[in-house]
Amino acid sequence: MIDYIQEIFSTLRQNKLRAIMTGFSVAWGIFMLIILLGSGKGLENGMEFNFRNTSKNALWIWSRRTQVAHDGLKAGRRINFTVADGDILKRKFEDDMDNFSGRFHLWGDYAVTYKNEYGDFRIEGIMPEFKKIQLVDMLQGRYINEFDIKQFRKSIIISEPVQKHLFKDEEEKPIGKYIRVNGVPFMVVGTFLDPEDKDKKQLYMPLTTTQRIFNGNNRLTEMAISTNATTVAENKRIEDEVRDLLIERHRVAPDDKQAIGIWNTLENFKQAQGVFAGIRMFVWVIGIMTIIAGIVGVSNIMIILVKERTKEIGIRKAIGASPFSIIRLVLSESVLITALAGLMGLIAGMGLLAGVSAILQQVAVENQDVQRAFFNPSADFNVALSALVILVTAGLIAGYIPARKAAAIRPIEALHDE
Amino acid sequence: MQSFYPLETITIKEKVIMSQSIIRVNQLHKSYVTGSNSLHVLKGLDIDIKEGEMVSIMGSSGSGKSTLLNILGILDNYDQGEYYLNDILIQKMSERKAAAFRNKYIGFIFQSFNLISFKNAMENVALPLYYKGVSRKKRNAKALELLDRLGLKDWWNHLPSELSGGQKQRIAIARSLISEPKVILADEPTGALDTQTSYEVLEILKEVNSTGITVIIVTHENDIANMTQRIIRLKDGIIESNHTNVPLADKSSHAIYVNP
DSSP, X not given: OHHHHHHHHHHHHHTHHHHHHHHHHHHHHHHHHHHHXXXXXXXXXXXXXXXXXXXXXXXXXXXXXXXXXXXXXXXXXXXXXEHXXXXXXXXXXXXXXXXXXXXXXXXXXXXXXXXXXXXXXXXXXXXXXXXXXXXXXXXXXXXXXXXXXXXXXXXXXXXXXXXXXXXXXXXXXXXXXXXXXXXXXXXXXXXXXXXXOTTOOEXXXXXXXXXXXXXXXXXXXXXXXXXXXXXXXXXXXXXXXXHHXXXXXXXXXXTOTTTEEEEEHHHHHHHHHHHHHHHHHHHHHHHHHHHHHHHHHHHHHHHHHHHHTHHHHHHHHHTTOOHHHHHHHHHHHHHHHHHHHHHHHHHHHHHHHHHHHHHHHHHHHHOHHHHHHSOOOOOOXXXXXXXXXXXXXXXXXXXXXXXXXXXXXXXXXXXXXX | OOOSSOHHHHHHHHHHHHHXXXXXXXXXXXXXXXXXXXXXXXXXXXXXXXXXXXXXXXXXXXXXXXXXXXXXXXXXXXXXXXXXXTTEEOOSOOHHHHHHHHHHHEEEEETTOOOOTTSOHHHHHHHHHHHHTOOHHHHHHHHHHHHHHTTOGGGTTOOGGGSOHHHHHHHHHHHHHHTXXXXXXXXXXXXXXXXXHHHHHHHHHHHHHHTTOEEEEEOSOHHHHHTSSEEEEEETTEEEEEEEOOOOOSGGGHHHHHOO
């Protein structure tokens, strides 16, 4: 075995420059493939990051005005969800639903004040289950709970930017302090951070409290559901059934797309994933094409090499080299050149990706937009493994024709062309 | 008609003859076909070379001597007839088998030495053993031993380009000997050498021959041919003459043959 490797190296040493030049095309091909794949992965990671804070199989339901007249009711009628809608959904879709939360948005000016500080923030009444649909990181205290709902407590949780805005004294603990929303005091029970948008100024309070204090009666402005669906089709089915139910309850025309809106995150997530699967495939195609160019280069050089070494191969055959040993000699050289060069390309590509990734991670700490567009570009182990398989195969393909040519050399012709 | 000898006796007798022959060729024919032309190169040769002989094959260019050597060296096929090497009928065979036969029975020496330019003397000599699967250590040791015998021990790590013609041919001889062949086929071994060196090379070949290895030399130089035991002259694909030389007792008798 050592013998055999030494035999290959002794011939490769003969043509160092040529071996390097040939190898370069292969190294470049692999380098490009890795970079492209890594970039694709980066884009994909960015996309997935955008979906990170929502349950991936959620349905977000909202209502607007009807567009068409239906069932004796004229167009332009405002649809309002009520607590009853939520109860029916919960009952009817017991088997399909993991979590349900009614939502009550406060629109318009509801100034939030604490001591001398004030600001306008997004305020929403929600149910405890909401934290499993819209994911947030709790920093201090707790989320809204069942008791808040049942006892109409004036509890509130605030996002970190809101806390910074209202509590100027950084030493001051917000938990247990009272802030005023439209003049009504609420006790802060928790602070959180929205991982999707760290600058989001948001306050959540119990749904029931919100309805009672801000003239909500039993209205819901929106509803959110997380389903237990694992496939797009299943989630779509639930979406359709929910829509049908709501359309019937609110006497909306079945073809009225405007009146009741549902955002199906799983469907959208899968669609985005589909796009990235497409990109990934495209990248592979391009990468492999690049490598083919490299293979042709190697093959070309090997053919010339065999031609130049006709005499040597003739001598080897005359003194007892079998055709197989000649094929092995040429193939091994080809595989060795492609494998070594490819490995260098692989390492260079991975190195560059790792470097870019590290830089991006640092940038992302300050600027979240980077993280959303392009994050952690990397080629994983599987990619490297596939690339390696491609390389060896490439080497074999590149060497095959020249090797056949070499094996077909007839010693008499090789030795008598003086 | 009844044969005078019983059949069995004849068979045994033939076997005895066979075992003495290292190379036996019966009615050998060979044609080269190029397009519509067919060139009949060998037209029914009968040659019998005994084990331990030193034979030269002579002939002008086109006489078929190179073709004959190629067939004897299993580098080429023949069309008709029979060729026995060491009592084995050599027929059309796979390249792999031919390579194995060459490796086992035949050592080649060429006019242009045909050493591998990027391998040093020792590696060149050891190469046939590489294809025999002998370990590096063993084959290098054997190569050095052979180089020592041929007076080239100090040159073992030199590349062929750093050596003189005579040295190169001696390395080629060492290479042909390393696999302990039965026959050495030398194609114009002195063609590229001056007279003095030619004689030195031939002396080495005679020494090799004296160890029992059959040596067949293709040459067009009379003085070289005259140093062998038998001369087979080819002309237009047939054997023109096949005669045994007067045994050469000592070197001084060369003079007779050197001058035409």
